[in-house]
Amino acid sequence: MTARIPAVSLQSVRKVYQGAGGKRVEALKGITLETAPEERLTALIGPDGAGKSTLLKILCGLEAADAGTVRSLGAHPDPDDPGLLKRIAYMPQSLGLYRELSCRENMELQAELRGIPPAEAAEKIRELLVLTGLGPFMERPAGKLSGGMKQKLALAGALLASPDLLLLDEPTVGVDPLSRRELWNVLKERRKAHDMAVLFSTAYLEEAEAADSVILLEEGGIIARGSPQTLKEAARGRTFAYALEGLSPEESERIKRRFMLMAAASDASSPWLDAVPREGRMDLLLQNGRSPEFPNDIDPGRLSPRPPRLEDAYALLTFRDAPGEDSEAHAASARPHESGGLSAIESMEAPKPLVIARGIRRLFGNFVAVDDTTFDVMPGEIFGILGPNGAGKTTTFRMLASLLPASEGEIEIAGANLKSAKSLARSLVGYVAQKFSLYAKLTARENLRFFGRSFGLSGKALDARIEELLHDFRLVEKADFPAGSLSLGAQKDLSIACGFIHNPKIIFLDEATSGADIAQRRALWRRIVRFAAKGAAVVVTTHFMEEAEYCDRFLIQDAGKIIAIGSPSEIREAAYGKEKAEGASIESAFIEIVEKKRLEREKGGAA
Template structure:
């Protein structure tokens, strides 16, 4: 590690003035931050922490209100072009040209950066080998999987051979296999090329791979240090409790989180629930004892995410930012044996390409059913067929006893749908969006107002009803999407990567809401690339190359994945084993 400073921020402050649809915001407040040459450094924090604002300041795309910021030895405000000539910036929505091939995209970015023709061939070959895209140079970017698009975006960002690489949420919406490949590339660049990398990520386990991490909250620095040194905040505060057989782990998680003054965080993890407490002594009056008398609680080693959640809770990310949680029964309701979704031998072809290949499964009433798979595996196609957004080429799908092929409109009336990307009307207010979608669902005026009041309270939206939907933080946009999907009180809710790009705190809130919905009998079908979220599901189905390769409870999937310690590792094991068998 070099002592050369690549980024130096001192008392950096950035404010955004009030607008008609949103109040004034202090995005960064007297921030001090240093990034040394050749390091992998992570920025982590909840929505609205100021991470993206900081990156845009580093790039010279925004100007600070006070403080100083030097990048690659230049004052950004004095010499923005000199800085931009030395950095590579890959924003969340990188500008690939989907009609152009992989090679044409690289050539275009080489033209933009005036790379001499005699240097391109060798440089392109190195980038294609590094990213594993050499076999796909003629493929249009729009035909690449999500993970391959991210790798192409990274290659295009590296065309100019920058001294500093800035990555804003590079792995959002990317499956575990592709995330592992992308991080292997980053480690190679850092270790072999001494490239300095600053990455903003929602995956706290990714920050653990960095040499240094900064934790931001509401524009202020909560803590910084090596991932190992940051564990100090969680040491002696982490425990696990085993889940009784037949009880969904998400119920125990919710019971623990109800003990707000004691429990800082809780997550399902295999056959147990992992949790952190507010002091280094486990209280005897844990609310959990009311539900599980005699529960055996054991200490576990801390992780960076434990420290992250403790710091956020102490900083005030508590009740005022968390929607009121639904109360759960002391005894979890048994999942009905009633089949509410049935897919029989479904196939979907796009020309000669088979996206889903003879797949059969069923989903029961009140069940949380997870659809998992690598990018391009067919899970999104399966999901869209179940929603009625796409017709099956052959096979049958019934929803709530209604055949999707012969009575699609009727079947859709039983469905609520939350898209992966925010799909509401950004210029309309929260209230106007709810009114619009309520009318689209055919709700009468009096019923619509009643339902708006219900969902606005349920998802803690009452204080932002007059705000433009597009101005909401990511977590609130997700709440609004959920509220709109549930206006007509559907028995089935489809969630397409609903937590993509939102922070762990918002994800906890989301899953507690889902637990409450399922407890009241709503059937949930969800796709996700956060493998730890699969632990909340009653059953999981994994697809790859269009085929069903695993289905079962989280415990069964872990077992099939070689009794892996994490769901992430189990997923990778199952997919890689399946491919080896198919290719042999």
């Protein structure tokens, strides 16, 4: 590839789709963009529906622009051009794998499509499968791989032709930290060996922060572009940290939730635009033109400036009034739970766990997916279940939500035993699946009505609850569109709204923020905090490790067993010891604990 030719060049590019109800949706609104030769790694970021996937598909020729000029490596991206298939590779979010074919057969098919001779292809396939750690699984069907292994197989296929331009659409979405690190190590090695240009979209802003250049899209247009450092300068002087170290766990949780609710107001009543728990502190972002302000019960002496992060710049450019709700909703967070739950503070009796798991085990044939797992979740507690792909956390989660029976052990949900009172337990629970599981042909409003009636709501009470949720989740304008026609972000919001429809005592959220941008993630976590403040229990799984900081406690599971359980600070101490734990990230602690335990198992097995 000639260094002087831009990897990507677009001039006034437009793309229009026919949306729900015949509505015209302008996915790209006259985008003009040209990457510089030195920009070898470029990140696309932005909210759901911003146009990221559309832009990548146009650049590789899978879709055609309705107007404007598109050049990839200096040429029009023609999918029928065999030369293009060797020079440009694309990895979609859907991965494009054939579930019934083995890893080797998937790779051989990719090689054939790209015109790579069989002898050359065989050597490259072996090399890439070894590099991605898939060598031992060469004959395993793709459909039987873990999520992280599927991502690595799709990346290996995209790298087969050693392309000059690699286009990646959220390559690490839904992948655990270990698999994410492995994916980026593979990509780093290939980039170094072949000097390829990479354009990738991502919901992980720390990935974007490692790029040469960042492009922020919103509603089909570019609203910011530059190096990560240049974009971060917009937040200079507005980023602060509030130290939580040394406080009791109860006081730390109180302050964390207080700041989050202040930021959730997202209006002139609060000085804070964003508030995020991280590494034993609260990371705060100041509203424009405001001075730091504190309630009387929060010590301003714990506040100090901190360097801006890319997510701070992102928040300044995109939040506006996206993540907050009205002040009336926040006032409601102090009231007792509407379905009868009381917070530990309001109750005169010692609180009893709302979720009890005792020695639960799950077998699939001879395979032990979950083994001897025990924990409780208290009223008002946010409890996380974390682990690498294939660790057993989804199986554990499904057993708790009564979607899968335990092979052994006992589970109680709000006092109802799942073996003897499953129907009662289900009536007290809200469940949000990782994958979209609503009725695609029903409108958003009809879905809410269906789930509301399923939980015994009716009449004016149901109508009022539906309108409340449509407003709270910003679905009013989409209320009468079929759910299947909504954007992925709107589908996610609708799924969560349906889970909340009956004000359950317990809510189960299975990777509810997967694929969401940080504005959507912040909005959901503020809802979760208010929900827990009413005395409900919340059980979550997530691959965004920083989200574990929102949890009062969480467990880490691997190979079906709990290998750590505790508060965020206790998990950091378990990984690094008390002296070195301060300032450590949950992600690094997670990796340290998992790798240490795996090494112990390997040594035990060898012995």
